[in-house]
Amino acid sequence: STDADVLLGMVERWRAGMLYCIPAVWERILDCKRGYDTRSLYFVNSGTSRVEPELIERLRGRFPGTYMGVHYGSTEMGRGLSIGDSDIARKPYSVGLSIMGVESRIVEGELWQRGLSQASGYFDLPQQSADSFQDGWYLTGDLVERDGEGYYTITGRRREIIRSGGETIAPAEVEASLADFPGVRDVAIVGLPDPRWGEVICAALVIEEGGAVPSVEALRAHLDGRLSAFKHPRKAVAVDSLPRTPATGQIQRSQVRDRILNLDGAS
Numbered sequence: 001s002t003d004a005d006v007l008l009g010m011v012e013r014w015r016a017g018m019l020y021c022i023p024a025v026w027e028r029i030l031d032c033k034r035g036y037d038t039r040s041l042y043f044v045n046s047g048t049s050r051v052e053p054e055l056i057e058r059l060r061g062r063f064p065g066t067y068m069g070v071h072y073g074s075t076e077m078g079r080g081l082s083i084g085d086s087d088i089a090r091k092p093y094s095v096g097l098s099i100m101g102v103e104s105r106i107v108e109g110e111l112w113q114r115g116l117s118q119a120s121g122y123f124d125l126p127q128q129s130a131d132s133f134q135d136g137w138y139l140t141g142d143l144v145e146r147d148g149e150g151y152y153t154i155t156g157r158r159r160e161i162i163r164s165g166g167e168t169i170a171p172a173e174v175e176a177s178l179a180d181f182p183g184v185r186d187v188a189i190v191g192l193p194d195p196r197w198g199e200v201i202c203a204a205l206v207i208e209e210g211g212a213v214p215s216v217e218a219l220r221a222h223l224d225g226r227l228s229a230f231k232h233p234r235k236a237v238a239v240d241s242l243p244r245t246p247a248t249g250q251i252q253r254s255q256v257r258d259r260i261l262n263l264d265g266a267s
Contacts, residue, residue, distance in 0.1 A: 002028070008032060018043035022166060023046055038063060044068055048198060049195070069082060069085065082095070083151065084096070094147075103115060109144070114137045121133055131159070143158050162189070165230065177223055203219055204256050
């Protein structure tokens with residue numbers, strides 16, 4: 001659950017010693033006005049998307065005496081990098097070092113990882129699997145830097161795979177499910193940066209002449225029962241056309257993303 005009352009109620013009921021939440025869920029917990037007994041908590045952890053130092057300080061104030069940790073992971077790999085309480089303040093925004101059993105390396109700026117918890121691929125998505133898993137390594141799609149002590153910091157994204165709230169979304173899968181939406185001639189799915197979720201899914205829509213831009217709610221209703229809710233768009237914007245490669249006609253999603261970031265119409 002991502003409901004603050006449910007989570008805090010479970011901590012109180014079961015005397016939980018650790019609680020991990022992405023930044024967006026921690027914000028809900030910090031906004032929760034109802035009092036819960038959380039003195040059993042020993043570890044308060046976050047990660048998945050960028051963790052602001054200000055959030056860490058607020059968590060320290062809300063859960064005094066706990067140990068903080070920031071972790072980097074994915075559905076494909078599980079937890080892969082981690083930074084502990086003693087290092088968080090001196091290395092803001094870092095996601096730490098490789099955990100035991102995981103190897104990490106940087107290839108042309110991109111973080112590659114491998115370990116025993118690694119997935120073998122994506123179900124029924126052979127092309128995406130081939131793009132993301134090579135020679136025993138998982139290509140995270142995240143651009144990273146490593147400092148002199150070996151600590152990693154995420155600096156951006158390379159691949160088209162979208163990561164939102166710890167979940168991984170293949171744009172082509174969402175595009176295929178929206179292809180028959182009434183009044184939409186063409187569609188591209190891209191991830192837009194978001195301080196809470198890491199990325200949010202945005203649908204770039206080419207509308208039939210004279211048609212209206214569908215609401216996000218209409219798009220999500222169309223996908224209900226077809227795709228899991230975390231794969232549904234949270235934003236939608238109309239575009240005149242979608243850039244495609246001349247040879248294969250593939251959508252150039254990086255260009256679509258750049259166009260949207262320069263528009264005021266994403267809603």
